[in-house]
Amino acid sequence: MKNRNSITNIFPIYSANIGMIFFSAAFLFLLAGQSATRGAAPSQKEILKTRIDDLRRQIEIYQKNIDEKNKKEESLSNDIEILAADIKKIELQIQETNLQIAGLDDEITEKQIEIDEMEKQVGAKKEMLAKFLQELYEKGRGETAEIVFSGQSFSDYFSKIESLESFEDQIKEAHDQLEASRDALEDEKEILIERKVDKENMRGIQSDQERSLEQEKQMETLLVSQVRNEKAALEQNMGRLQKELSEIQSLGEPINLEEAVKAAKYAADLTQVAPEFLLGVLRVESGLGTNVGGGRYKTDMNPSQWDTFKKICKEVGLDPEKTPVSRRACYNRNSSDGCGGWGGAMGPAQFMPSTWMGYKSQVEKTTGHSPANPWSIKDSLVAMGLKLGSVEGVKAGDRKAWAKAAGMYLAGANWERYSWYSDRVIHYADGFKKIMKNY
Secondary structure (H helix, E strand, C coil), X not given: CCCHHHHHHHCHHHCCCXXXXXXXXXXXXXXXXXXXXXXXXXXXXXXXXXXXHHXXXXXXXXXXXXXXXXXXXCCHHHHHHHHHHHHHHHHHHHHHHHHHHXXXXXXXXXXXXXXXXXXXXXXXXXXXXXXXXXXXHHHHHHHHHHHHHHCCCHHHHHHHHHHHHHHHHHHHHHHHHHHHHHXXXXXXXXXXXXXXXXXXXXXXXXXXXXXXXXXXXXXXXXXXXXXXXXXXXXXXXXXXXXXXXXXXXXXXXXXXXHHHHHHHHHHHHHHCCCHHHHHHHHHXXXXXXXXXXXXXXXXXXXXXXXHHHHHHXXXXXXXXXXXXXXXXXXXXXXXXCCCCCCCCCECCCCECHHHHXXXXXXXXXXXXXXXXXXXXXXXXXXXXXXXXXXXXXXXXXXXXXXXXXXXXXXXXXXXCCCHHHHHHHHHHHHHHHHHHHHC
């Protein structure tokens, strides 16, 4: 590639041309890099991170306290202490969520400024490139007329033609850089959308945290008021817990709690993943708003998944047109239909068609029957167990491993940002462990 700083040397025959001086300066601007090396992270980000890390350490202390109390024999005083610790923990988690939202607000603002600047640069480069193309066209015509009417030698003419060809090479390079700038701009816009989706998700978590906090406070007040009648208070607390855990559903359709417990025990025997942990994940999955209610594959599923989905439906004897999937999550107000992502997850365990196919043969081998059915509570929980059990420590009952596995299952790569999901999974798992003896 020719030296970009020697553009005037490429055109010796035009060195005295004032127009080419303008061209050289403008062309250097066109080929210039669009961004400088980024400096250190703003201090506000560092402050937020430090505060979040501190809150997480405090939250972990309360969680350890709750874990220890859950090992003790059931008593009213112990239940009250567990509720008190959970209330303090949720209050800290709400503070953490508020900081996460504040951080996302800052990221969104910064990203929007970056995008605005990049759009200006892309626009300027487009305009400049158009001028250069026009100049190339005009100079090409001028050189042809000159050789015809001036009587210059053909060697002089070809020398000028070679200069014009070099000019064309530089124009092509500029065009390629413009295309790269456009691609980079689109990438930044995608990141901006992801941050906005994260913010919407955090708002949903915030609402869930506030609701959970109010419920725990009400129950604590009730238990304290009935301290003289421990048996009645324990029964009332167990009734409240059972009602809360009974809210298991698959795409808006309720799942019988007894059936779910039996399926979880069945899956646990086959995968060595604790049944209460499986039920905890299932309970949180039921409560995620984007998964509740039946969508349809043609409107809610990524078209790349359609053929796989129809194949799965055919194998298990279901009509794909009538078979529910999770609804599309509509968080992106900037898109044409208000939706930035896709739904399309299947059955109680919410597997995407392509992901299910990755576990299908393992489920069939584990259960001994074929074809595996993602809408079957037993098959879906076996698949869930296989996926969760692939995280080291889950089968041994390591609660940190549970938190990681549940977070990855429910929130994907950003699971650490959505630690509330993992926390609720373990919360519900503890509850299921208490009531499973009744089934």
